Amino acid sequence: MRFEAAILDLDGTLLDSMDVWEQIDIMFLQKRGLPVPENYVTEICARSFEEAAxxxxxxxxxxxxxxxxxxxxxxxxxxxxxxHVKLVPYAREYLKMLKESGIKLAVATGLPEKLFVPCLENNSVLGLFDALCSTDEVVRGKEFPDxxxxxxxxxxxxxxRCLVFDDVLPAVRSAKQAGMLVCGVYDKYSAHHQTEIEKISDRYIKDFTEAPLPGWEI
Incomplete structure (x- = not known):
């Protein structure tokens, strides 16, 4: 099976942003005198903002x-x-290569548009995408395939014919439930789920130098 489109997560997949969220979470909870539980960041990153709240x-x-x-x-x-948020290493090169090869590109993120559009624009990749999709536009978060x-x-x-790139287990599961090909992406915040993500995914990569090329077949 060859893919005709790539659907990419942002936080932890295309964007080197998870440390930003960790700091925001810490500041948010510290203001209330609360500790940051283990795996808290991982638990909320697959959810919409409303679900995370x-x-x-x-x-x-x-x-x-x-x-x-x-x-x-x-x-x-x-x-x-x-x-301040930048792309992960080799992401820009990979996106451009896919686009030049005729692969359609979409974002599928739990971030609201007001966050991700300026970020993609600042990183000079906004114009590469054919569709921008947020969980704000659907009923449920990324633990469901919506x-x-x-x-x-x-x-x-x-x-x-769609290849989904994501770094968290619930999203990897739901993309497979949607009948899509899945490329799991390593992120330190999801490392404790790496074995499960690898089992579910059609491909697993440490960074975008290992990402599938156009014409890749399972």
Whole structure:
């Protein structure tokens, strides 16, 4: 099976941004005198902002409203994404190679548009993408296939011809549930799930120098 489209996650996959979120999470919880639980960042990164806020409220028994928490996170993140967050090594070269080879490109992310569009623009890759999809546009987060299915529809490519790149286990699972090819991507925050991700994925890479080339067949 050859792929005609690549659907790519951002945080931890295309963007070297997980440390930014770790710092935001630490600052957010420290303001409330709360510790950062082990695997907290991994638990929330596959969820939409609203789902992550509700998870945090439930985890700590907070009385704050979801909308207020999302607003605070956004305010903390907007500056960093627009100016400081960079692509992971070799990502730009890989995207350009795919585009030049006629492969359609889409983003499928849990980030809101106000964060990822300025970031992709600042990294000079926004124009490479044929579709930009966020979990803000669907009912459920990336532990369900909704955002991947949305990307396939916008690209007008059959799911089984789409290759999804993601670094977290719930998203890898849901992309497979959507009938798509999956390339698992190493990220230190998901290293404890690496064995499971490798088992589910059609390909697993440490960085984009190992990514499948156009014409790749399983």
């Amino acid at each position: 509700q998870y945090t409220i439930d985890l700590f028994g907070l009385t704050e409203k979801v909308d207020d928490m999302v607003r605070e996170w956004n305010e903390m993140a907007v500056y960093e994404y627009a100016r 955002v991947f299915e949305l990307a396939a529809r916008r690209l007008e490519v059959a799911p089984d």
